Amino acid sequence: MRRMLNLIQNENMKIYHQMSTYIMLGLLIVVVIAGGFISTNGGPGQQATTNSDWRTKLTEENTNLQASLQQSQGIVAEESSAQIEKIIETNNYRLEHNLPPEYGVWGFVTEFSVLVELVSLFVIIIAAGIVAGEFNTGTIKLLLIRPIKRWKVLLSKYIAVLLFAFVALILLFVATFVVGGIFHSFSGLNQPYLGYKNGNVTEVNMLWHIFINYAYACVNLLMMVTFAFMISAVFRNNTLAVGISLFLMFTGTILVSLLSKYSWVKYILFANINLTVYTDGTPVVKGMTMTFSLMVLAVYFIVFNLISWYVFMKRDVAT
Numbered sequence: 001m002r003r004m005l006n007l008i009q010n011e012n013m014k015i016y017h018q019m020s021t022y023i024m025l026g027l028l029i030v031v032v033i034a035g036g037f038i039s040t041n042g043g044p045g046q047q048a049t050t051n052s053d054w055r056t057k058l059t060e061e062n063t064n065l066q067a068s069l070q071q072s073q074g075i076v077a078e079e080s081s082a083q084i085e086k087i088i089e090t091n092n093y094r095l096e097h098n099l100p101p102e103y104g105v106w107g108f109v110t111e112f113s114v115l116v117e118l119v120s121l122f123v124i125i126i127a128a129g130i131v132a133g134e135f136n137t138g139t140i141k142l143l144l145i146r147p148i149k150r151w152k153v154l155l156s157k158y159i160a161v162l163l164f165a166f167v168a169l170i171l172l173f174v175a176t177f178v179v180g181g182i183f184h185s186f187s188g189l190n191q192p193y194l195g196y197k198n199g200n201v202t203e204v205n206m207l208w209h210i211f212i213n214y215a216y217a218c219v220n221l222l223m224m225v226t227f228a229f230m231i232s233a234v235f236r237n238n239t240l241a242v243g244i245s246l247f248l249m250f251t252g253t254i255l256v257s258l259l260s261k262y263s264w265v266k267y268i269l270f271a272n273i274n275l276t277v278y279t280d281g282t283p284v285v286k287g288m289t290m291t292f293s294l295m296v297l298a299v300y301f302i303v304f305n306l307i308s309w310y311v312f313m314k315r316d317v318a319t
Contacts, residue, residue, distance in 0.1 A: 031118065127229040132233075256271045266288050
């Protein structure tokens with residue numbers, strides 16, 4: 001165990017010894033700060049309804065939505081109608097329980113949780129180079145001549161990548177919380193998130209809701225980082241690993257949409273990577289469940305790691 005911890009520490013030192021690591025983390029903070037300025041100048045932050053007429057505005061909104069539903073019966077898709085009904089019920093709940101729709105710090109944190117995608121990009125870059133870089137510089141020979149099993153070396157690198165992802169996610173949360181508080185005040189910290197399920201509005205702890213948002217976004221992060229790590233170990237080319245991983249990350253959903261008419265598309269990785277469809281949307285193929293998607297993801301995760309392990313164990317470092 002001590003040797004493994006030393007290996008992980010060594011890999012962490014390699015990651016944080018690179019100037020590019022700090023550039024990526026700094027860029028993440030800059031993007032969050034820029035988002036803070038944008039949100040106070042024509043962005044969602046101006047839409048916060050904290051004044052005394054919020055009840056009137058919600059009532060008018062519900063009236064307009066009800067009229068829209070009645071006029072477009074049979075025309076609007078079932079999913080759109082359900083979304084409109086969700087908004088109406090949520091507004092009614094706010095009116096009944098005196099919960100004004102404040103944007104505030106939590107609104108900013110929730111909105112900019114989409115930057116987990118940017119974190120994914122940075123972690124993919126780290127994962128792509130952590131193995132391939134050793135082969136390119138020849139330092140892999142110095143690493144493997146030590147009396148350490150190869151699988152431990154590979155595992156330490158993978159754990160170091162995941163630790164970097166964890167650090168980046170914590171930094172993202174702290175940065176959005178601080179910037180959101182500065183630009184939109186820290187009021188409303190006890191404000192609940194209003195969830196909607198089976199026609200009922202429920203109050204959910206806001207911090208828990210944000211954690212769930214991050215967790216769902218991290219599914220994509222974990223799978224694409226593991227894929228990039230595999231490509232790096234197999235082809236020893238970090239450029240190829242980054243290129244393929246980013247291409248699939250940004251086009252995978254489009255590919256699934258094009259193939260959605262085929263039932264076998266449900267076995268494709270990207271048809272299962274967005275788990276939010278089981279709580280706020282519609283699965284790619286009717287009949288798909290959360291359990292099915294988790295099983296498919298588990299299979300891909302195991303396959304990616306097995307390929308990485310097999311190739312790394314068999315690789316002749318002399319070539």
